[in-house]
Amino acid sequence: MSGAATEPTTWTGRALPRLEDPAIIRGWGTYVADIAARNTACGYVRFVRSPLASGRILSITTPPGVTVFTAADLAGVQPIRAVLHRPDFVEIGTPILATDVVRFVGEPIAFVVADSEAAAEDAAELVEVDIEPLPAVLSATAALADGAPLVHDCVPPEHPNAPNTMVDGRITTPGADKAFATADAVVAVKVSSSRQSAMPLEARASHATFDRATGRTTLYATLQMPHITRTGIADCLGIPEDDLRVIAPDVGGGFGAKMTLAREDVALVWAARHLRRDLAWIETREENFLGAWHSREQVYAIEGAFTADGDLLALRGDLICDVGAYCCYPVTWAVEPLMALVELPGPYKVAEYDVRSRAIATNKCPIAPYRGVSRPMQVLAMERLMDRAAAQLGIDRVEIRDRNLIDEYPHRSPTGLVLDVASHRETLAAAAKLADLEDFERRRAEARARGRYLGIGISCFAERTGYGTPAFAARSTPYPLQPDKAAPVVTPGFERVILTMDPSGGLTLRIGASPHGQGLKTSLAQLVCDELGMRPDQVRVIASDTDNTPYGWGSYASRAMVIAGGASLIAARNLAERLRALAADRLGALPDDIVLEDGKARRSGTDEAVDLAVIARDTYHSSHLLADKGEPALESVGTYDPSGTFANACHIAEVEVDPLTGKVEIKRFLVAEDAGRLINPAIVDGQIHGGVVQGIANALYEELIYDDRGILVTTSLMDFLPPTVTEVPDIEIAHICTLSPASLTGAKGVGEGGTIGAPAAIANAISDALRPFGVEVFHLPATPHRIRSAIREGRDISAAPHPADGVEQESTR
Amino acid sequence: MTSIRLYVNGDRYDIDVEPRRTLADALREDCGLTGTHLGCEHGVCGACTVLLDGQPIRACLMFAVQAEGASIRTVEGLAPDDTTLHPVQQAFWDNHGLQCGFCTPGFLTLIAGYLEEHPDAGEEELREVLASNLCRCTGYQNILKATLCAQKAMCGDAFDDESTE
Numbered sequence: 001m002s003g004a005a006t007e008p009t010t011w012t013g014r015a016l017p018r019l020e021d022p023a024i025i026r027g028w029g030t031y032v033a034d035i036a037a038r039n040t041a042c043g044y045v046r047f048v049r050s051p052l053a054s055g056r057i058l059s060i061t062t063p064p065g066v067t068v069f070t071a072a073d074l075a076g077v078q079p080i081r082a083v084l085h086r087p088d089f090v091e092i093g094t095p096i097l098a099t100d101v102v103r104f105v106g107e108p109i110a111f112v113v114a115d116s117e118a119a120a121e122d123a124a125e126l127v128e129v130d131i132e133p134l135p136a137v138l139s140a141t142a143a144l145a146d147g148a149p150l151v152h153d154c155v156p157p158e159h160p161n162a163p164n165t166m167v168d169g170r171i172t173t174p175g176a177d178k179a180f181a182t183a184d185a186v187v188a189v190k191v192s193s194s195r196q197s198a199m200p201l202e203a204r205a206s207h208a209t210f211d212r213a214t215g216r217t218t219l220y221a222t223l224q225m226p227h228i229t230r231t232g233i234a235d236c237l238g239i240p241e242d243d244l245r246v247i248a249p250d251v252g253g254g255f256g257a258k259m260t261l262a263r264e265d266v267a268l269v270w271a272a273r274h275l276r277r278d279l280a281w282i283e284t285r286e287e288n289f290l291g292a293w294h295s296r297e298q299v300y301a302i303e304g305a306f307t308a309d310g311d312l313l314a315l316r317g318d319l320i321c322d323v324g325a326y327c328c329y330p331v332t333w334a335v336e337p338l339m340a341l342v343e344l345p346g347p348y349k350v351a352e353y354d355v356r357s358r359a360i361a362t363n364k365c366p367i368a369p370y371r372g373v374s375r376p377m378q379v380l381a382m383e384r385l386m387d388r389a390a391a392q393l394g395i396d397r398v399e400i401r402d403r404n405l406i407d408e409y410p411h412r413s414p415t416g417l418v419l420d421v422a423s424h425r426e427t428l429a430a431a432a433k434l435a436d437l438e439d440f441e442r443r444r445a446e447a448r449a450r451g452r453y454l455g456i457g458i459s460c461f462a463e464r465t466g467y468g469t470p471a472f473a474a475r476s477t478p479y480p481l482q483p484d485k486a487a488p489v490v491t492p493g494f495e496r497v498i499l500t501m502d503p504s505g506g507l508t509l510r511i512g513a514s515p516h517g518q519g520l521k522t523s524l525a526q527l528v529c530d531e532l533g534m535r536p537d538q539v540r541v542i543a544s545d546t547d548n549t550p551y552g553w554g555s556y557a558s559r560a561m562v563i564a565g566g567a568s569l570i571a572a573r574n575l576a577e578r579l580r581a582l583a584a585d586r587l588g589a590l591p592d593d594i595v596l597e598d599g600k601a602r603r604s605g606t607d608e609a610v611d612l613a614v615i616a617r618d619t620y621h622s623s624h625l626l627a628d629k630g631e632p633a634l635e636s637v638g639t640y641d642p643s644g645t646f647a648n649a650c651h652i653a654e655v656e657v658d659p660l661t662g663k664v665e666i667k668r669f670l671v672a673e674d675a676g677r678l679i680n681p682a683i684v685d686g687q688i689h690g691g692v693v694q695g696i697a698n699a700l701y702e703e704l705i706y707d708d709r710g711i712l713v714t715t716s717l718m719d720f721l722p723p724t725v726t727e728v729p730d731i732e733i734a735h736i737c738t739l740s741p742a743s744l745t746g747a748k749g750v751g752e753g754g755t756i757g758a759p760a761a762i763a764n765a766i767s768d769a770l771r772p773f774g775v776e777v778f779h780l781p782a783t784p785h786r787i788r789s790a791i792r793e794g795r796d797i798s799a800a801p802h803p804a805d806g807v808e809q810e811s812t813r
Numbered sequence: 814m815t816s817i818r819l820y821v822n823g824d825r826y827d828i829d830v831e832p833r834r835t836l837a838d839a840l841r842e843d844c845g846l847t848g849t850h851l852g853c854e855h856g857v858c859g860a861c862t863v864l865l866d867g868q869p870i871r872a873c874l875m876f877a878v879q880a881e882g883a884s885i886r887t888v889e890g891l892a893p894d895d896t897t898l899h900p901v902q903q904a905f906w907d908n909h910g911l912q913c914g915f916c917t918p919g920f921l922t923l924i925a926g927y928l929e930e931h932p933d934a935g936e937e938e939l940r941e942v943l944a945s946n947l948c949r950c951t952g953y954q955n956i957l958k959a960t961l962c963a964q965k966a967m968c969g970d971a972f973d974d975e976s977t978e
Contacts, residue, residue: 015909020914021905021906024914025902026902027888027891028848030847033841033851037841037842037845038845201913201916201950202850202913250913252850252914253950255949284854517914517950518912519909519912685954686955690950692952717857718857722949724945724946725943725953
């Protein structure tokens, strides 16, 4: 459905092949490990990691000849500090290496340095760590039980939070209780997800080179946020930022997992400076599962107050996020609970609200953002609620959604968010039409007659995208700048670009965003060229190098096309204005009469034109003759820092469930998506495809499993079970395009939507298919084992235990 | 150290390796061919797929010494020269068959190797072959599309309908 009826006359809107691809498909891509492999003088680092979930380090012994470093060697290095300014936030620093105690299996305790990767692996085996086991807390419920061990015992006793509670947010509107008291029906659902890994195909990899001449270190690492990585490492080491250059070369996927500052990267830069030598650390897949950020281990208990007609009047909920042992930098362990707290209602109108959302520390791998962050669970909760309400009130599933979807814009949610113009009802209608629901009922009946079980599930969502500083600032309570001290809070958001035309007329766009597979360089080139009348292959986009790009926040949170795109558009328009003025002087015209096209500045409606390359050359080389007396260069800076926009979509999954084996086959998967203006439709569709398949993976296959001692047992790709092409249906996409003033380019972000909507659609579809068995899905992934067991026992696939259950019990899922 | 001889992409490499060195590490570090990627080093993801005497194999699961004397083709050896692409490479570019590109070399060698031996493979058969490897970005949609386009390009007259995109 991606092909346009007629090819646009602009560069934007065209499904151009990507500028990034020719090198990569020839095997000429440059990923971090490739740079290290070519550096024959490079030493290799290997980390020694905790085999216990909780314990006290008694001794670390190493035979002679092994170069090993422990926390004692790094005594001058500061912990990683990630802070929000709010009373319910607990600040805990992350030491670079475990000092006295270990807090999760996989936590780095020491590292060795050797001349080859294999020698480093051998050396690490020789390091003996004696650890006295301490009691561990392995679930949020256990962490909140009376007398639970403390993951961090340094929290001041006067802190208002309950033990092990690192964030405890609540939003309550005045009329919530009354709405529940007077509602015709109160519908409750409790949903949960197993732990997930973003699992980029390239695990982490870092290569630090030390330059004796300047004393500077260059860190090549597989990152989404190079600038804040430099800030974070410089803060830990107490060095000026300029002593460190951070470069993210080709990055083999991120999905959020490469946003967060790695303890290992701090250690590597420290060691390269200390040893004055080039070092590399290439993470193994096992290490990646053990220590490179988990996500989504959440349980949400929510209730909706409905009228008999199906209008949602109020929501209340108690949302629990198991955030593991440490606080991720820079977005903090508030990232999951606070997103859930403010965005739970999603695309639905609801006037009254009473929701509490908590981050609970446990002795497991720390959480960090993963594509969608909390929204897959928010949508799972809301969409299961809608299906339950529809069933309870006897209303059609499409109808109950349609009557509750936001249809007046801008819309202010009870949590204070302002949703810009979108197309919630239209995307629902478009997806329902594609799904041909009437025909589905016919096919379902036919299948049932043959002993087969089909189901269909709907999921509607609003995807908050492209949010800058205002949105991140709202996570803290307001604080003033101190006269003599920098604020401890890191508030991301803006993007800057520098657009330069060189003397030959070529364009260089330096961006603070940091693409890692999204084709951003192609999309930005398309955008800029429409303003300047040039071809995308004339634009070199430079990203992901702190020496060569303006400070920016990188690529995450579906933001780059909105924010870096907006900044690029501003820069391009300013440069175009200068070029038109310079051309007007040459052609004896007014700037407004000049159009930029085909690499020329042309007097509108005439053949009088001058090559942009001629203007460029003279601007640099005959600057004393410029009529406009402007800068002797063609350079323009664009800065954009919007408060955010909302993409929206409706996903519909059609599944067949085999009740004997519990196997789920996705027969059709439909997406009606509104991402605003499509700069490169093929890239947009690619984002949706990949996102949906990660959503399918979350819904049916992937999970990280700890045993009852807190040891991760899913440490290979075979255990984690990412889907292959044979588990994936053809994904059908319909686009609706709403142009919102909240985005300068008209584009709304699209990076996370697929992952956000798919799990709920699939959970609803399986529940629909299993209606004859009385089985509904409230926990993901819905694996064959869980489905088969639920059918045999005639019960739901229930959510994980919630602290409010009041009973401390191990999950029986 | 063991001295071995590999023939990679038509070039001869005489290298000294530890017996435990994998073929993937030998290709990347001893031959300087870093197009072959390592995504898991336990034989699941397929990013390290190369053609060994024409057969797709996992270079992370084979020791370099086991490849002594073999003829190996890596992603760098698919295109005939620096200005021309192999039909599978061209199809991946045309169809947005890659995003981050980390898995791409493994898919390209897998598909090129299979199509060269099985030019008339059906779509279901090709799906099964593609299930050998993992991609985390594309959801496989455009990889499958690119594979079918490459098959048409490679088989020329065997297919008379043109590409739909």
